[in-house]
Amino acid sequence: MAAYILAIDQGTTGTTVALVNQRGHLCGEVNYEYPQIYPRPGWVEHRPADIWNSVVKGLRTLQRRKLCKPSEIAAIGITNQRETSLLWHADTGEALHNAIVWQCRRTTEYTRQLQSEGLEPKVRRKTGLVLDPYFSASKFRWLLQNAKGIKGLLAKDKVRAGTIDSYLVWKLTGGRHHVTDVSNASRTSLMNIGTVKWDRELLKLFEVPEGILPEIVPSSGVMGVTHGVPGLPDGIPVAGMAGDQQAALFGQACFAVGDAKCTFGTGSFILMNTGNRMLASKAGVLTTIGWQLAGEKTPTYALEGGAFVCGAAVQWLRDELGLIKSAAAIEPLAASVTDHDGVEFVPALTGLGAPWWEPEARGTLTGLTRGSNRGHIARATLDAMALQNVDILRAMEKDLGKPMKPLRVDGGAAANDLLMQIQADVLGRKLIRPVMTETTVAGAAYLAGIGVGLWAGKKEVSKVWRADREFKVQMSAKRRTARLQSWHAAVQRAIG
Template sequence: MGRFILAIDQGTTGSTVALMDARGKVRASVNYEFPQIYPKPGWVEHCPADIWASIAKGIRAILRRKVCKAADIAAIGIANQRETALVWDRRTGEPLNNAIVWQCRRTTDFCQSLKQRGHEGLVKRRSGLVLDPYFSASKYRWLLGNTTGIKAALRRGEVAAGTIDSFLLWQLSGGEVHATDISNASRTSLMNLKTGQWDDQLLDLFQVPREILPAICPSSGILGHTRGVPGLPDGIPIAGVAGDQQAALFGQAGFDAGDAKCTFGTGSFILMNTGSETLHSKAGLLTTVAWQLGEEGRRVYALEGGAFVCGAAVQWLRDGLKIIKSAPDIEALAAEVSDHGGVEFVPALTGLGAPHWAPDARGTLTGLTRGTERGHIARATLDAMALQNADILRVMEGELGRRMRPLRVDGGAAANNLLMQIQANVLGRRLVRPRVIETTVAGASYLAGLGVGLWESPADIRKIWRADREFEVKTSAAARRKRYESWDDALRRTLLS
C-alpha cells in the first residue's frame, strides 16, 4: 500500500490539494482560487466547473512536485465547504445551474415564511439546526424551482443533487458514486440527527425529492475509487470525507468530549466535541454530527457556532476598500496603532450567524473621527474577528455550565500572531496553535488514512499531532469588560439598523 494521502480541501474562495505522509507531515500543498459570483446583493454563487477545474489543476501541480508517484497514493480524503448546494445531470455529470454558496441569502423570505407557520421547532428537533438560508435545504428548493428544464429532467430521473463533497465524489469516481458523508448531511436541514438518514417530514417541508439526494455514508471508510481522473490511476480509494469544520476538529486531534477548536477561514467556526451526546442549544448554537468512523463506528456529535465573515472581512479591506495589498498586510497595518481607537466594525457583510441569526443585518463601521487612520480600521477588523468568536464561546460555556479547556486554533488567519493574541485577550483563554495550521487538510488526510488502515486508530494520530505556539492572556478582566461594552453597543446598533 502507498504511504501518502492526497487531500482535497475545497473551500469557499479556492481549492487546496496536498500530500501528507504517514508521519502526519504535509509534504506538498497548492491552492488555486476561483471566481466568486454575485448576481444580486446578498446572492453568492460558484460555477461548479470552476471548482472542479481548480482541483484538477491542483492534482496536476502536486504530481509535478514529484514528492511521490501517483502509485504511492494510498487514499484520497476530502474536506469541503459544507452547506453549498448544487444540482447536476446524472447522465453527463454536467451542472444544471451554478452552485448556491453557504453565504447566499436568497432564500431568506422562504425561511421566514416557515418560521411564521410554526415549523422552526420541527426543524430544530430533527436536524439540530436553526431555520436559516445558510443551510442547504432551502437552496435545493430554490434550484428545483428556478433551473431551466429541471422539471422534465426530474421526471426522467436525470437529476442528482448534493453538497460539494457529493459533486467531488461523483467527479473523482467517474460518475459511479453518488454519496455524502454524515457530517455534510447533517448540515442540510434534511437529515434526522437520531437516525442518521434523510427525514421524510423535513424532505416534505422543503419539497426536496429523496431520489435526487446522495446516500449517507460514514466519514471514514472506502466510499469509492478513482476513475478517469487526469493524472491519477484508476482504483485509488476515496476513503475519508467530512465537512471542512468537522475535518478541522478531527485534524486538531479533538477526539474527546470537551475538546474545541476555532477555524479562522472565510468565516470563523467553533466546534466542541460532545461525544455521543446531542446537546441542543437554547441560545442559537447548532447541534451537528462531527464524524463517524466506519459503518460500525459510533456517531460523534458537536456543538457549533459560526460567524459568516472572518477572513472575508480582510478580503473586503483588500478588494473593496483597497487599504491593503494582500491579506497578510493587515497584521503590520493593525500593529501601527495601540488599539482600535474607538472604531467598531461589525462585519455583517452577509448577515450575522450564531448566536444572533440575523440574515438581514448589514455591516456597520462606527466611531470614526478626524483622527481615525487606516490602522484603526485594520485593528477594528481584527478585533471584530476575535469578538465574534468570543460571543459564541461565551454562549457555549453558558450552555455547558463550565469553562472550556484551552482553545485550539487553525486556518489561514491563525498565522496572524496579532490576531491570535487579541483572541486570547478578549476571550480570557489560552490558545494553542498546531504545527499543521491547515487542519482541514490534516483532518481529511487522517480520516482517509484510517479508512485504509494507514493509521489503526485515532490514538495513532494523537501521537503525531504537535503544537506550534501557545498564546497566553495578557489583559485584565476589567479591560475585557470594557472592550465588550463597546462591541456590544456596536452590535446593538447593527441589529437595530
C-alpha cells in the same frame, strides 16, 4: 508500501489538491481558482464542470511534480464547501444546472414563508439548524423546480442530487457511487441528526424525493475506488470525507468533549466537540455533526457558530478606507498603540451572526476623540475580530455546561501573533496554533488515512498533530470584564 494521502480541499473560490505523508507532513499542494457567477443580486453559482476541471488540473500538476509514485497513494480524502447544491444526470454525470452556492440568497422568500408558518422549531429540532437559504434543502427545491427538462428526467430516474462531496465521489469513481458523509448531510436540513437518516417529513416539506439523494455513510471508511480519473490510476480508495469546518475540527485533533477550534478566514468559523451528546443550543448557536468513523454507532456532535466578518474587516480597511496597503500591515499598525483607547468597531457589515442573529445590524465605528488615530482603529478592528469569537464561545460553554479547553486556531489570520494574543486575553483561555495550519486538508487526510488503516485511529492522529506556538492569557480578569462590557455596549448600538 503505500504511505501517502491525496487530499482534495474543494473550496468556494478554488480547489486545493495536497499530498500528506504518514507522519502528517504536507509534502506538496497546488490551488486552482475558478469563476464565481452572479446571475442576479444575491444569487451565487458555480459551473460544476469548472469545479471538476480544477480538481483534475490539481491532480495532474501534483503528479507531474513526482513527489511520490502513484502506487504509493494509499487513499483519497475529500473536504468541501458544505451547503453548495447541484443536480446531475445519472448516466452522463453532466450537471443539469449550475450549482447553487452556500452564499446564495435566492430562496429567502421561501424560507421566510416557512418561518411565518411556524415551522422553524420543528426543523431545528430535527436538524439543529435554523430556517435559512444558507442550507441545502431550499436550494434542491429550487433546482427541482427550475432545471431544464427535470420532470422527464425524474420520471426516468435519471436525476442525482448532492452537495459537492457527493459530486466529487461520483466523478472520482466513474459514476459507481452516490454517497455523502454524515457531516455534509447534517448541513442539508434534510437529515435528522438524531437518527442520522434522511427525514421523510423534511423531504416532504422541501419537496425533495429521497431517491435522488446519496446514501449517507460515515466520514471515514472506503466509499469507492477511482475509475477513469485523468492523472490517477484506477483502484485508489476514496476513504475520507467531511465538510470543510468539520474537517478542520478533525484536523485540529479536537477529539475530546469541550475541544474547540476557530478558523480565522473571511469570517470566523467555530466548532466545539460535544461528544455523543446532541445538544440543542439555547444560547444562539447551531447543532451539527462533526464526524462518524466506520464502526461507530453514534456520531460525534458539535456546536457551531460563526461571525460573518472576520478577516473581511481587514480587507475593508484596506480596500474601502485605504487605511492600510496590505492585510499584513494591520499587525504593526495595531501594535503602534497600547490599546483601543475607547474606539470600538463592530464589523456588522453584513449583519451579525451567532449568537446575536441580527441580519439588520450595521457596522459602527464609535468612541472616536481628537486623539484617535489610525492605530486605534486598527487595534479596535483586531479586538472586534476576537471579541465576536468570545461571544460565540461563551454561548457554547453555556450550552455545554462546563468551561471549554484551550482553543485551537487556524486560517490565514491565525498567523497574526498580535491578534492571537488579543484572542487569548479577551477569551481568558490559552490558544494553540498548529504546525500544519491547512487544517481542512489535514482533516481530510486523517479521515482517509484512518479509513484505510494508515493510522489506527484518533489516538494515532493525536500523535501526528503538532503544536507550533501557544498564546497564554496575559490580561487580568478585571480588565477582561471591562473590555467585554465596552464591546457589548457597542454591539447594542449596532443592533439599534
